[in-house]
Amino acid sequence: MADAAFHGVFPYLVSPIDAAGEVKADVLARLCEHLVKAGVHGLTPLGSTGEFAYLSWPQRRRIVETVVAAAKGRVPVVAGVASTTIADAVMQSREFERLGCSGILAILEAYFPLSDDGVFEYFKAIAEAVAIPVVLYTNPNFQRSDLGLPVIDRLSRVPNIRYIKDASFNTGRLLSIINRVEGRMQVFAASAHIPACVMLIGGVGWMAGPACVAPRQSVELYELCRRKDWGAAMERQRPLWNLNQAFARHNLAACIKGGLELQGYAVGAPLPPQSPLSPEGVEEVRRALQAIGAL
Amino acid sequence: MADAAFHGVFPYLVSPIDAAGEVKADVLARLCEHLVKAGVHGLTPLGSTGEFAYLSWPQRRRIVETVVAAAKGRVPVVAGVASTTIADAVMQSREFERLGCSGILAILEAYFPLSDDGVFEYFKAIAEAVAIPVVLYTNPNFQRSDLGLPVIDRLSRVPNIRYIKDASFNTGRLLSIINRVEGRMQVFAASAHIPACVMLIGGVGWMAGPACVAPRQSVELYELCRRKDWGAAMERQRPLWNLNQAFARHNLAACIKGGLELQGYAVGAPLPPQSPLSPEGVEEVRRALQAIGAL
Amino acid sequence: MADAAFHGVFPYLVSPIDAAGEVKADVLARLCEHLVKAGVHGLTPLGSTGEFAYLSWPQRRRIVETVVAAAKGRVPVVAGVASTTIADAVMQSREFERLGCSGILAILEAYFPLSDDGVFEYFKAIAEAVAIPVVLYTNPNFQRSDLGLPVIDRLSRVPNIRYIKDASFNTGRLLSIINRVEGRMQVFAASAHIPACVMLIGGVGWMAGPACVAPRQSVELYELCRRKDWGAAMERQRPLWNLNQAFARHNLAACIKGGLELQGYAVGAPLPPQSPLSPEGVEEVRRALQAIGAL
């Protein structure tokens, strides 16, 4: 399974942590089981939704360990590696490969601005440190660095960098990437893009937080897109998009955690000083989930 | 014709001005004739590409007069009205209606930030000043004000505000608008969006500078989208998108004017102190046009 | 007087316009008389506070005519010229010189980004069109273009470009300019800088909206700075700064107009769709003025 190309719906998993800072492994495992049974094509711990920026290395390691065990080889686990330094990113990547991940979602954190050469070296070092495929992650909304087309092109020529997940709002940029990399890299959408549009222009799926609370609906949408039944896909897409929009109005992690609590998963709130979802937010998420039959 | 709903390809016309500041009416008329013969569904003078921000009121008036005369009623002329004040915008709108325009493309300029109420009052005043349909124009990349969903919703309830042209890069925002206004307003894409995607999610066409140099190719793409032949549409869309990207790398007006010069229209350069297209830019545009058979 | 170097306090005048769009020349003249009697060193119509971006050319022309007549040669009038094109800026500058202005405050408006060469050409063309001194105006908070150190250096070598008024929040940038232009250009502060600090580092005065409602207090602060009595200057500066901060929280033109209304000048509200100062804003301005004895 790890050899097949990644495609389809990869929910960004939340990170349930208790008051003592321990990973709530049982809750996380139950969520993974639910998602796999709902048909998702992969699991992605430690994305933005997974609060990677708020977790210690032992917490991150425990999360990945738990997800790999829960996946039981049924779907690929693509874990987020995020750091400001090459040395730390390489260490994280090797450990996640050793733990049994099928891929690395490579995230570059930065404090000072970075040259394109620095960006290239960071991702290349991750790719060379492991044998599993690497998914580039770019999120200009929250990150200090961005990946321009020239450096994406260079990175697409590194053998095991085989995917890019773009979290900008700029869907046109995805087509520019697709036109430029000529198949050397496949494109995943994020929650800021309309999945049906990204599938139409040649994407292979999406990695997104909302898929955590609407896995079945997401998979159905994906299957319609795969069958190129665009009319039916858009009929599903329209109400699902309202869910994305509801989530976009709030802290992403707070929102997905709030939605999962409504669905019966005791994942808790985001780590302080982040706020839990407000009561109005809870009502908005409840309505959005009910509207698509996810509650 | 003015009564039918606007739809399809509306090229943003450039504004050819000679060294003495006179509108080159013959060149502009010849360009309009060419575009109409190529099948475009409307003509839009005085958008961003038309350098509205660089023209005096007499120049703008003369441009619109020329385009209306050249259109000979075959396609609707939707002229750009742009101002910082209500009084001036109302004056411009009335005059354009009197000159025979079929619609107003309403652009809000601002120096100081504006409240949503101020934004609403501006567009409502334009709509109430004329009997023809109004197209809202939003371009967060170049403008100091933006139109949020709540004010778009309010404006969609003003009787003759019937369209919105969104020039953000955020395609998801278009679906949010479509979901929100429930048919009270129709959506046009701009050159920052992939037209095929916007048509898929429910758009009615696009208003864009590149259509000025690729009118036939744009119309063919539109027809494929209308017939919901999405596979064939994407085959056309892909190379056309490279054209948009080439234009995005340069000053939009300089680029379209440069492309038209290559096609034999002596439209000149943008108004100083704007620079004409650089020699490398000319070569890039030449290659982009040749690649789609537009040169 | 017009030959002496500009220095000291130059209030940015508001532009009183009645409902029919006519300049309220009598109110404006009375305000000018009051300011000159309070000891200001110059008058500056058509800055940001003067809503240049909201006025037609006939309105702007009438404003300048009125201010020149009211000044009666007692203080220099430095009028704002703002445009997107060289041709229009040159026309405005020549006319303001002809009307009797002692200097031009040169403002560059832009819609598309502009190269440094374009920026240089714009200001150079203004300087060459007139014989009177030119003050460069830079306001990165509201404008799409900014003046970097290299282009400021180039412009400082154009004979009659002799001053720069910087409206960034970056006071360090002023010292960088002073270090770089080596006396070829003098620096005026704007309301975003602490005047006493700018005087300490070598500035020659300030052009600012708040001086319109606190002319006497501003002049007293200036005199203390001129005498290098920095301790006494800071004692005046501290409460005056609270006034600047009160104004910074609101639309600048609305605020200064609101303050002047409280002081008995019927200057009206900013042009629609801008909002008049809110009732809470009026109270805040009232308190700020009372605290410094300006009401």
Added chain:
Amino acid sequence: MADAAFHGVFPYLVSPIDAAGEVKADVLARLCEHLVKAGVHGLTPLGSTGEFAYLSWPQRRRIVETVVAAAKGRVPVVAGVASTTIADAVMQSREFERLGCSGILAILEAYFPLSDDGVFEYFKAIAEAVAIPVVLYTNPNFQRSDLGLPVIDRLSRVPNIRYIKDASFNTGRLLSIINRVEGRMQVFAASAHIPACVMLIGGVGWMAGPACVAPRQSVELYELCRRKDWGAAMERQRPLWNLNQAFARHNLAACIKGGLELQGYAVGAPLPPQSPLSPEGVEEVRRALQAIGAL
């Protein structure tokens, strides 16, 4: 010494790390000794210049341990605590107090935007975790969160939050803070402000990277400001400012490390993928240091 109020020049120390990731304690200790002998009033490890965002917790801990040992109680050590979570920040703060620091420089990292309440809770938790004074750190240029006046006011009422170090470019903001907190908190400048100006308006010193390579010159400037000899202070300030500007053009850590290498401290380059200072950068720094007699 730890009881006296912090004031004067606190150089931001660089973090020398060898290829194996070990802190070069001997180099760091020698640098601290040099700075203390040059008369600096305190030492600040783990600011931006100290690459806190690139270091692991063991590296940070070792840096602080080394600096405290090198200071030998002669000057206060105020160490940077930076985290995204309250739990981690509290742990770091307690450990730094235990290691013998005289103060905490409290830095808030964030990935998702944070409410003012969240900001308040973060800093309050640090202050309550230790008995030593806390310096708030705000750097809107590199950080995702900013501290507005209302939350600064609230924080100034927490007993041992007694200082704020502002790294914005907005010097006026410092006077607004000083006016607002009425002595409950003292203000330190950062390298983006002109130190003499901040001293004039009531600041108590500066925490800055450039003081690492120009400690003697910085202390002389501080003493002139303390004696209110503003004329002489500005004579020193002007050439020193050119140094700040040279540093502002490059990655701050790379620049200070490059300058220290020129002065004979083998501090190495910033951690990869950050680039070392370019050859042109080295020459620029060399000239800037020579101009003030620091090389």
